[in-house]
Amino acid sequence: MEYSNKYPKKNTRTQNLTIMKKLKFIFSGLFLLLAFQSQAQVHLIPAAGVTIAKPNDDAFNAKAGYKFGASVRIGDKWFIQPGLFYTKYSSEVDLNDLQATQSTSNISFDQTGWEVPVMVGYQFINSDMFKFRAYAGPQVGFGYKTDGNNFADVFDTQSTQWAVKAGLGVDVLFFTLDADYGWGLTDNFKLDQAFSNSSFQNRSFNITLGVRI
Template sequence: MRKKRMSLVLSFIGLMGFISFGYSQVTIKPGIGINITNWSKDPGGATTSGNVGWQIGGTVAFGEKLFFEPGLFYVEQSTEVDVIDSEMPDNFKFDNKITSLRIPVNVGYSILGKEDGMFSLHVFGGPTASFVLDVKETDLLSKDDHKSINWGVQAGAGINLTMFYLDASYEWGLNEFLEDMDEKVKLQGFYLTAGIKF
């Protein structure tokens, strides 16, 4: 299944990359932002809530009205886990912090203006792949308890104003991100990125 998903993503990237050669406009968009990610469901005996994380990286947009936009971001995500255990006098809390390289591959459309213009309003969406680099070790979870790749799909909208941009998106996880869990827990979250374009 993992190889099939990887082949699908690579095929999508190759197809969009081939199409992008037909466009004359290329826009480079470095950016920095925040994210709030949470588990798709609470596992038995615990509750979870999203903490604020951050990301830094950039994308390259090919095209004007219709555009193809792959990217690469260094991301830190954090979810607070509150373990409810009858044997403990107090609940045990910890932060599940995950550091990864996130690769979004979006196709977008400028509803107002053009992607390379002074002002534009655009929508976008596509698959994502996050390659786990590190996990903050706790008494209950370590890097070995996490899958090495998290697959997702996102949708969002953004604005361009002169040389600046602001993008907001929501990502839904496609695979379980923890090993050997009875519940099928996935990562999902909100991303907000701002930067410049040239």
């Protein structure tokens, strides 16, 4: 089976180094913010939810996946919230749209891996019964693997990926509900595979329900 290579190769190693340098400054700023919290509150938040994601190309269609894990919210009005989640992304792709010479089309594949978001946020409403907040920050994912039946080798996912996320959340009593959107910054697939390009970054919409301990 042969696939045409309609996108030029790009030096993703250089791109990743540049992104890592920028995120180093972001992480430094987040921890400086934490230093200003004189009496920081700390809450553990186990959570699970649904993610709807796909690479940013019209040949891909989003399908529902899942995520589960936990985060730690540190702070009060201003807060920082690092976390660790196991995530499964599901997508469907039309190979004909990618100019494949194979008649097969509309195949599904899954991507699973660990993700570490580090969000910084502000609580606009911060009462004991109800909280409303907004947040944003970087995320690094690692250990990604692809399951695409006979096409897993074609959609060989980058094992490490960087992203940024932004979202809104509410707490009702000790329950938490969050909705956020993620923009991938690095290639979704490996350069030595059929899609040797830098234009397939993941886009995801996530909804999680958790318990604030």
